[in-house]
Amino acid sequence: MCGPRRRPASGAGPRRPPTRAAxxxxxxxxxxxxxxxxxxxxxxxxxxxxxxxxxxxxxxxxxxxxxxxxxxxxxxxxxxxxxxxxxxxxxxxxxxxxxxxxxxxxxxxxxxxxxxxxxxxxxxxxxxxxxxxxxxxxxxxxxxxxxxxxxxxxxxxxxxxxxxxxxxxxxxxxxxxxxxxxxxxxxxxxxxxxxxxxxxxxxxxxxxxxxxxxxxxxxxxxxxxxxxxxxxxxxxxxxxxxxxxxxxxxxxxxxxxxxxxxxxxxxxxxxxxxxxxxxxxxxxxxxxxxxxxxxxxxxxxxxxxxxxxxxxxxxxxxxxxxxxxxxxxxxxxxxxxxxxxxxxxxxxxxxxxxxxxxxxxxxxxxxxxxxxxxxxxxxxxxxxxxxxxxxxxxxxxxxxxxxxxxxxxxxxxxxxxxxxxxxxxxxxxxxxxxxxxxxxxxxxxxxxxxxxxxxxxxGARRLGANPHANGGLLLRELPMPPLEKHAVAVDKPGASMHEPTRVLGELLEDVMQATAERRDFRLVGPDETASNRLQAVYAASGKAWQAETLDVDEHLDRHGRVMEILSEHTCQGWLEGYLLTGRHGLFSCYEAFVHIVDSMVNQHIKWLRTTRRLGWRAPIASLNYLLTSHVWRQDHNGFSHQDPGFVDHILNKSPEAVRVYFPPDANTLLSVADHALRSRDYVNVIVAGKQPSFDWLSMDEAVVHCARGAGVWDWAGTEDGSREPDVVLGCAGDVPTLEVLAAAQLLRRELPELAVRVVNVVDIARMMPSGEHPHGMSDFEYDGLFTADKPVIFAYHGYPWLIHRLAYRRNGHSHLHVRGYKEIG
Missing domain, CATH: 3.40.50.970 (Thiamin diphosphate (ThDP)-binding fold, Pyr/PP domains)
Structure with a gap:
């Protein structure tokens, strides 16, 4: 017999008010x-x-x-x-x-x-x-x-x-x-x-x-x-x-x-x-x-x-x-x-x-x-x-x-x-x-x-068994173009200039084109694709749009796979839902305003960390951020657009699930992006400039350097290998790298007897001990780059105390002097 459920004769409390029909x-x-x-x-x-x-x-x-x-x-x-x-x-x-x-x-x-x-x-x-x-x-x-x-x-x-x-x-x-x-x-x-x-x-x-x-x-x-x-x-x-x-x-x-x-x-x-x-x-x-x-x-x-x-x-x-x-x-x-x-x-x-x-x-x-x-x-x-x-x-x-x-x-x-x-x-x-x-x-x-x-x-029609809810089961490898196709020629470090994100946009165009039939890659952003110099993708896919279209509009496409809405929350939610059901994507955003999704990415990182312990959850494509229009190039917008702290937030989270990269030029950006788009079960944060900047490394050099995550740039320093350097100049980020290389050049000219070592860090987690992060360096590796007792002046893209926090257990931490952004526009 169906109908309203029978309430017990006594015991469940007074009778409810008269029932309402439906x-x-x-x-x-x-x-x-x-x-x-x-x-x-x-x-x-x-x-x-x-x-x-x-x-x-x-x-x-x-x-x-x-x-x-x-x-x-x-x-x-x-x-x-x-x-x-x-x-x-x-x-x-x-x-x-x-x-x-x-x-x-x-x-x-x-x-x-x-x-x-x-x-x-x-x-x-x-x-x-x-x-x-x-x-x-x-x-x-x-x-x-x-x-x-x-x-x-x-x-x-x-x-x-x-x-x-x-x-x-x-x-x-x-x-x-x-x-x-x-x-x-x-x-x-x-x-x-x-x-x-x-x-x-x-x-x-x-x-x-x-x-x-x-x-x-x-x-x-x-x-x-x-x-x-x-x-x-x-x-x-x-x-x-x-x-x-x-x-x-x-x-x-x-x-x-x-x-x-x-x-x-x-x-x-x-x-x-x-x-x-x-x-x-x-x-x-x-x-x-x-x-x-x-x-x-x-x-x-x-x-x-x-x-x-x-x-x-x-x-x-x-x-x-x-x-x-x-x-x-x-x-x-x-x-x-x-x-x-x-x-x-x-x-x-x-x-x-x-x-x-x-x-x-x-x-x-x-x-x-x-x-x-x-x-x-x-x-x-x-x-x-x-x-x-x-x-x-x-x-x-x-x-x-x-x-x-x-x-x-x-x-x-x-x-x-x-x-x-x-x-x-x-x-x-x-x-x-x-x-x-x-x-x-x-x-x-x-x-x-x-x-x-x-x-x-x-079977798979049950809500608890649908493979879309375990998206890694449906995930396919993303067809990535060869890096050489998009690499910029570098005959001599600093002899040419490119806009790194514009170069990346051409690679993303190829990815969009390669996935045109299978439709499993999306680029999302809060109205910033062109501003961030990624507009080359429009040759392969327009911007998704089902509302009214006017003659003045550009690149709107009912079947497009570039997603733009001026809501970072919605961009993040779209991409998370897309990735969790077995596809790939990239979120391009202004560095200062990605903070809007701080708590959202926190929840996603918790999800990834938990799924790693569940044997039945198949790995999904990583959540990839490209943060640009960054803190050091805000000539147009100024103080309100300066906040490099998203990476601090990310690095507070589960080490097994988070990665942060600071590619210093166009070719290193290509290498890092290629790695991030191929990866699984990570949150990858890539911080890169969109303004014209110098090219430092060839494509082959960039791949090796990014694989190491940090390394000595011998061509930039003055040490001859006969002894340890007198001073180490470290850098992470495109503008800090430029500043350090300029400082090294001045020292070469003004103090030629000084042995200067230049260390560039792409993967900032390398600064951490190996026991704290999978990408961290052992003390032996760290001392091999920064020495155990020589002064280190480190130019960092973001808030300087992050570097101090990551490296505070290192030998010679008392000799580490970090220069970075201090909330002065």
Whole structure:
């Protein structure tokens, strides 16, 4: 029997307010803004949930084709129309519904049968049960005996509030994938809902395939429960350890840009993206709504945003959940989406409504892609999205200690926090768990029953087993041109000049051309490709663009693979999503403003560090930064554009995953870029100038020098090899190198008897001890370059104390004098 889950006769707290029906509805059907703080009626009911009696001859999801738009008993007192009705009766569709689609989109989605509804509800209840069990239990997973305090974890960690909503979405995506044989991944924006994603992975079997010791039975369920947020176990958030995930659940704001990055150049992939209403308040998320202006319906896949409005963050209401419906629709339509609304807290009604909404969205996506791919449509489409309103902590305790929990901010983390010590909390927890009727969901051995698994897709179609979510499995070697083709001729050091990044741009043009058919390389940047002298790439690929194009515009291309948007957050998110699904790329940015993504790259480095310990995660292409327009060449912009500290931030992170390079000229830049673009599982930061600069090394010399990471430039110094130098001039960075070489020339002229050694450092991590960084030098190597006791004057591109920090354990550190940028413009 399906329908609202049975609440226990006693023990789970007072009865909830009257249930709200669910509906799918189009935008623009809000009769009037509702009050912000309406007054409850004397009987405790709420004005927003007042309902009128249903029509005696129609189901709640039918309407009178000749009557007013809406069905009786809509949620929160609104009279709205189900999308199936609107598809059948064209006169009922809003004139502002967006770009017309083909006739296929006007077909009503098939209604769920009672059997399908029962199967979906069984899966959802099972996932909810497993999510609660992970937060609370370390024994007695099937409740085969009365719950006792020793069955409960001593410390309760995790987030319940978002989990039932994520379980609902996962359950219905399973149905959609299975029925339509879709290639789909999902980005779980509310990544703190780790219990939900882990529960679904365990139910579908992908978790056991990844971790065979967590079997799909009672013993495996017990292990799944105990390991969650437990010493030696798994994180409470969606993480690299989670099968099917490409999105770290710690920091909010990046779900949608990751989703679009995954969809780029994946024409057969559907990327569902759950966006929490808390995350929707972040700046990065707000900017990433514009990603649909760059999504090519011909060569790219589709993104289906699912905005989950459960109403609350940790302790506050969310902005979007408190907007009047019409205002929210105006916002989302302004972003270029056609929202479908699903609202309610009655499980059966919500199941039917969400199934219809997903079917409608899938039909519209298919129609958009057919129109572009078969009919040559070029008008920017209005992509569908879903707005899902369900209570925070749905199906959890209605009240705890006399305070409302379900549907409030109190459901965010652990609703019952004192289960071991408070008998009433223990009783409520047991009642809560038993309300899901686990005996109907799992057999006596803890194996999920057939009804629970009936709607699951199979094999690689499962969300936890899709190879796109383990992108290294799909990664191909990047076809790199021979360096000699783009090398600049250097007959004598300093005799010629080039713009290093312009030379690199010609190499990137070849990479773009070589990947034109396979489409697995992208260049991203915040409107700086030409400014950073990389415009040669436009000969191979224009700039992705689906919005209006004017005659004055240059290089805009509906199928382009150069991505430019003036949001470093969005650029970073696109590229991360692209790399994590098995492709290659480069992020070009002004040095001073790459700090905008400091915390984003921090999360990505944590991801890479963790995946190195997971044997099942295949290596992915490195995240490569080209930082230019740097601190020493700001004649035009000045002090505001000077900040070389991104490398300090990077070098604070996991040594096994970070690399920082300062190529001093064009050929060394080519060598470093070639290495970085071929590498795996690193964050590579390349700092190089774009202004004309001297050429110091031939291509062969540059390759050798970059492979060593640091070396003596014999031609620049005055030592004859008969003794140690009197002084060492070190340098890292193109302008500091020029300064050091000028100083060496002055010393040669003014103090010819002085033995001067010039050491250039390309790989700045070479300054560190070998025990601190894989690229670090042993003391023997370091002393061989800088000596153990001679004065060293080091000209550094960035903040001088970084060099002191990296080298403070070295012999002769007291003789090390670093000159660099000191925040004086």
């Amino acid at each position: 509906a799918v509805r189009p935008p623009g059907r809000n009769p009037s803004p509702r009050p912000t703080n309406p007054t409850p009626a004397p009987d405790g009911s709420h004005p927003r949930v007042r309902r009128t009696p249903p029509h005696p001859d129609r189901s709640p999801f039918e309407c009178d084709p000749n009557g007013p738009v809406g069905y009786p008993g809509g949620p929160r007192g609104w009279r709205v129309c189900h999308v199936a009705c609107r598809a059948q009766h064209a006169h009922r569709r809003s004139p502002q519904e967006g770009i017309p689609m083909s006739v296929e989109t006007q077909q009503a989605p098939a209604a769920l049968t009672d059997e399908e509804l029962a199967e979906l509800d069984a899966h959802w209840r099972a996932a909810n049960y497993l999510a609660v069990g992970q937060i609370y239990l370390m024994a007695n997973p099937l409740l085969t005996e009365p719950l006792r305090p020793e069955h409960v974890k001593p410390r309760l960690l995790g987030h319940w509030g978002t989990s039932p909503g994520l379980n609902l979405v996962h359950t219905h995506l399973n149905r959609l994938i299975k029925n339509r044989d879709l290639d789909t991944v999902c980005i779980w924006g509310p990544g703190h809902g780790g219990p939900a994603v882990l529960a679904n992975s365990w139910l579908e079997g992908s978790y056991t395939e990844t971790y065979p010791d967590v079997t799909r039975d009672a013993a495996g369920m017990a292990r799944l429960f105990k390991q969650f947020s437990f010493p030696g176990g798994v994180p409470s958030h969606v993480a690299p350890e989670t099968p099917g995930s490409i999105h770290e659940g710690g920091e909010l704001g990046y779900a949608l840009s990751h989703a679009y990055g995954a969809a780029l150049d994946n024409p057969d992939l559907l990327v569902a993206c759950v966006i929490g209403d808390g995350e929707a308040e972040t700046g990065p998320l707000a900017a990433s709504w514009h990603s649909n202006k760059f999504l090519d319906p011909v060569d790219d896949g589709a993104v289906l945003p699912i905005l989950h409005l459960n109403g609350y963050k940790i302790a506050n209401p969310t902005v979007l959940a408190r907007l009047p419906e019409a205002e929210l629709d105006e916002l989302l339509r302004g972003y270029g989406h056609d929202p479908l609304h699903v609202t309610g807290d009655d499980p059966a009604a919500v199941h039917r409504a969400l199934a219809a909404a997903l079917d409608t969205a899938a039909d519209r996506i298919a129609a958009i892609q057919r129109a572009a791919r078969e009919d040559g449509a070029t008008e920017r489409p209005r992509w569908p999205m879903i707005v899902l309103r369900t209570p925070k902590g749905w199906t959890g305790p209605a009240e705890v200690d006399g305070l409302p929990v379900e549907g409030t901010w109190r459901a965010h983390q652990v609703p019952l926090a004192a289960v071991r010590d408070n008998p009433e909390h223990l009783r409520q927890l047991e009642a809560w768990l038993r309300s899901y009727r686990p005996e109907e969901l799992f057999d006596e051995h803890g194996v999920p029953r057939p009804a629970v698994l009936a709607a699951l897709p199979h």
